[in-house]
Amino acid sequence: MTITSTHGGHDRAVPFGATVTAQRARRIEAVFGATVEYLAALLIVCEILILLAGVIARYYLSTPLPWTDEAASILFLWLASLGSVVAFRRGEHMRMTALVARTSPDRQAFLDTVAIAAALAFLVFALGPAYEYASEEIHIVTPALELSNAWRAAALPVGLALMAMMSLIRLFKSGNWRLISASVAAVAVLFAVFAAARPLLQDLGNLNLVIFFVGVSGITVLLGIPIAVAFGLATFGFLTLTTTLPITVLVGRMDEGMSHIILISVPLFVFLGLLIEMTGMARAMVAFLASLLGHVRGGLSYVLIGAMYLVSGISGSKVADMAAVTPVLFPEMRKRGMTSGELVALLATTGAQTETIPPSLVLITIGSVTGVSIAALFSGGMLPALVLAAALSAVVFFRTKKEVMAGVRRATGREIILALVTALPAIALPFVIRAAVVEGVATASEVSTLGIVYTFIVGIVIYRQMNWHRLVPILVETAALSGAILFIIGTATAMAWALTQSGFSNSLAAAMAALPGGAGTFLAVSIVMFIVLGSVLEGIPAIVLFGPLMFPIAAQMGVNDVHYAMVVVLAMGIGLFAPPFGVGYYAACAIGRVNPSEGIRPIVPYVLALLVGLAVVAAFPSISTCLLPQAAGGAGKP
Incomplete structure (x- = not known):
């Protein structure tokens, strides 16, 4: 049995089972997405109250609260991570779609699905190092609140895991198994090609800077992959295939970029x-x-x-x-x-x-x-x-x-x-x-x-x-836009660090x-x-x-x-x-x-x-x- 789907701009036959899967994915997304949105909105309110309390206590009462900056910093990384999930659900991560929009409906649907699959690949690859990075922060204690820094650092692996889940949900929502399979296969083939070329890449020296930071990042941006993911993929590929540096370095630089107190x-x-x-x-x-x-x-x-x-x-x-x-x-x-x-x-x-x-x-x-x-x-x-x-x-x-x-x-x-x-x-x-x-x-x-x-x-x-x-709704919109901005800053900070070290x-x-x-x-x-x-x-x-x-x-x-x-x-x-x-x-x-x-x-x-x-x-x-x-x-x- 088949029904009609309009994904990609025109009708096509979709198996009934795929449609049932898509409907289930939409229901899961509704509950999952609403939960994350309310949590992100609550974090914004908490940030406002904490920072306002710090201003009042320091300037008007002349009794500074030493814990406000620490609490704001901890909550801020969680806000950045959950906001990124909200932005991913709403499709609001910054992308360059000028070229994708000029293609046929079928090709545009394929490229949009490739963008989701590429994001999923990056998130899965970064999840392990992010967990390892958070585990290493357990023994560091904050000076004012005397909390383990793992409470703050855990925001990254949790955020990456939730974005990966959202990626899977968005893939299943399309209800088109042929499109999903083709997109995932295309991403897998590209990763396999780069992995096979590792011995060659290690002999190219600084030419790798052009290959990854101009070629990979430029092509992925032009293909409509979210800019943050494009930066992350380029940096991940450069560090993994051409250096001996641990990937936890990438996560550490993302943490540094996303949680800067000024931001x-x-x-x-x-x-x-x-x-x-x-x-x-x-x-x-x-x-x-x-x-x-x-x-x-x-x-x-x-x-x-x-x-x-x-x-x-x-x-x-x-x-x-x-x-x-x-x-x-x-x-x-x-x-x-x-x-x-x-x-x-x-x-x-x-x-x-x-x-x-x-x-x-x-x-x-x-x-x-x-x-x-x-x-x-x-x-x-x-x-x-x-x-x-x-x-x-x-x-x-x-x-x-x-x-x-x-x-x-x-x-x-x-x-x-x-x-x-x-x-x-x-x-x-x-x-x-x-x-x-x-x-x-x-x-x-x-x-x-x-x-x-x-x-x-x-x-x-x-x-x-x-x-x-x-x-x-305004708080949720704020979380989505902020998460999109801060996730870019995180991956761009990692790329800038890699460029500097090179x-x-x-x-x-x-x-x-x-x-x-x-x-x-x-x-x-x-x-x-x-x-x-x-x-x-x-x-x-x-x-x-x-x-x-x-x-x-x-x-x-x-x-x-x-x-x-x-x-x-x-x-x-x-x-x-x-x-x-x-x-x-x-x-x-x-x-x-x-x-x-x-x-x-x-x-x-x-x-x-x-x-x-x-x-x-x-x-x-x-x-x-x-x-x-x-x-x-x-x-x-x-």
Whole structure:
């Protein structure tokens, strides 16, 4: 007996037994997935409460709690691991699907299943070393809580095991045994080929760097395998087949990357970004800007640029920023004659423009992997974004001369004042966050908790739009996005360590130092390099992978570290939001409900404007450093 399945885009015959298996897999996934999601949501709440207790006790009561950092660190690795499981269940691990999407439905279904099978293979191979790594941590005791460090380290093998289970469930959900068998066989054959080639690979020396870290990682990323898995497979293959190092080293570097105390702010800022959208704070800011500029030609485009600047100063999440601004502005902008392509082009490029505005997740990542002071990065990121905003505004001025203004009414002074009063609590939040870090009230890891409490109070007391039923879904969404980010950081940290140990960093430093033209040429090469990396890998994995290599070279070349951070972050932002490979562009299209093909031509002048603005930022270091307490970045506390 057979029934019809639509997996892969068109009908095909599927055996009845396979369908029963698929239905059972879906039921198991529903229970299993919901359990993990609620646990991850609970961990986020616990993190917020622990960090907030630490801030209150230290700053307001002058009685620091020595255990808060330890407890937060232990729970954070569990949150990262369970969040990765949630992201895997929801299919939200970062992938490059531009090439896969262009294939036929059958081939696309095959490649999607190969991606799951490849992830399962990596997880199974890493599970044993992860268990061994956690076992070795049993005898290490934390100083404040006096707990075995195995309680923290166990998060990795548990998370890997749960992701492996989720991989199996997702394979069985397809209900197509032929597709599953072909995909698993393809992955098994590739692994067997590499295993058989081990004697040859061990004689190739540094050529293996190209084979694994360019070839394997590049091909797997292009095939749509999750970026974190691609990095993990490349590093695992390199260590296993070409060195004698134990694989527990890979797990140790993953632990180091995923549990860095600075990165605790990632899930909290993601949650804050979703929270301000839910409470109506973003809508209030947009309404105020629209009351000021809505009556001028191109005014709503300027409002979009300004709104993204302000909202980015709160959330740190570009997806949250775009989702908050788009529903408010796009309908009216369409009424004024702007095409869908023009709208999404401007939306995407404002996403690139605001990459340096604190609390940017990329800036937090730079601080965690390079040692640059996050307070300095937060201070240095404000003006570079303004330069790019001015460049985009210049394009808007010339492209909106024919905007339809019929029926557009100028807001009265009373309406402007009312909109300002309504928006003031929302507008104040970015300044509260920045002041809390600069004045030492809270670290960059803790300040998001103050923002969350502030947003709850404002949402309940002033805007009265607190939808309590949405809190759990928002927490789950936060866990999924955070898990996807942190899992990439973990495997990218392992790859960066392997590259460093191989001597690649020394060779790269020597090659960059030998470039003619000194610091200017170095910055130009860095811009090109990070635009490409941003389009292929996205900002966070690119900076984790190459930040530890490039920032020391920048220091040797005499480039200020904060200035260099602004240049590379903006370059990655342009790559991330520029078609055809930038995934941020496709996220903007999805949020704006616009066909990606419509924005390809309109986005060109905006991208050129961003490049001009980036050139100005690169040429004048004072733009990035003039707001620092001293005209220098440097390492420091977060």
